[in-house]
Amino acid sequence: MNDTTSEHADPHALAERYRSFAVHQAADSSPALRRWAEAIADDPDLVAPLASLPPGKQQPNLVFAAARWHGARPGDVDSLRDLFANRWTAFVSTVRARATQTNEAARCGALLLGLQRLPDPIALFEIGASAGLCLIPDRYSFTFDDEAPLTPVNGPGPLSIDIRLGRGLVPPAVMPDIVWRAGLDLHPLDPADADTLAWLQTLVWPEHATRRARLTAAAALAAEEGVRVTGGDLTTDLARVAAGAPHDATLVVTHSATLAYLDEPARHRAVEQITRLGAHRISFEARGVDPSVPPIDAPLTPDTLFVAALDGVPYALGNGHGTVLTRP
Incomplete structure (x- = not known):
């Protein structure tokens, strides 16, 4: 699951980034993404692989969209764990290739x-x-x-x-x-x-x-x-x-x-x-x-x-x- 070509970020700092996303952005707006963000913030086994992504590709919106793109069920933490464990390479390929270009x-x-x-x-x-x-x-x-x-x-x-x-x-x-x-x-x-x-x-x-x-x-x-x-x-x-x-x-x-x-x-x-x-x-x-x-x-x-x-x-x-x- 590791992406050895990337410079690893500080997992503790990344965990706090996801915790902040859960509190200040997802909050009541997306209970499903809030659950995912809280789970990543609280679990070193989930945040560590994300810390191996390029710095510009660690943002929650991109990570969660790529997870859903590959079939992870929103808010289902076990589904997210399964993605990281068994489809990490495909997930990383999407994260690297895509961007959060929403233009609301x-x-x-x-x-x-x-x-x-x-x-x-x-x-x-x-x-x-x-x-x-x-x-x-x-x-x-x-x-x-x-x-x-x-x-x-x-x-x-x-x-x-x-x-x-x-x-x-x-x-x-x-x-x-x-x-x-x-x-x-x-x-x-x-x-x-x-x-x-x-x-x-x-x-x-x-x-x-x-x-x-x-x-x-x-x-x-x-x-x-x-x-x-x-x-x-x-x-x-x-x-x-x-x-x-x-x-x-x-x-x-x-x-x-x-x-x-x-x-x-x-x-x-x-x-x-x-x-x-x-x-x-x-x-x-x-x-x-x-x-x-x-x-x-x-x-x-x-x-x-x-x-x-x-x-x-x-x-x-x-x-x-x-x-x-x-x-x-």
């Missing part, structure tokens, strides 16, 4: 709150775009606090997303006029590919049937739209892709749950590079991740884990999926 479409609600502050027309450019699900906010319908729905200009589409807004946040009155859109990702995903969609569905936590249905519908819309996501690195390809935007449109670079995959110096470089483009930047990242966003003086709860900001100025806090948004 509901995060477009936070994006729309930022776009309404900018003049149309919009040239929308997302980094860490994955399958491009957050590049088509104007193709989804939204209901903010049970008010009249905000729909695409051509009428309601097949996907409607419910967003709960806190006091003081004003929902968008109209859809933005997006005249150009492009994405950049190290490993772009094709939303029309059956294997890709199956993996993205597996990344959704087992109890989250609504999110899985939303993902499936959003992927179909992205495939229909033919969203273009270019393979490349923001440090070398950002300006090249952005050069394709029309000059008479407001260039907006967006990223959600992306900077966390970079180390601290790289996060600063990313912000600096976007600023040099002369573009506006809308971020929706976990609090403390975007180096340009000042600390938020608000309790850290499941509904305030993320902060939405325009050019580094916060305008909303939200849960990680963007379905709950409040004033900072």
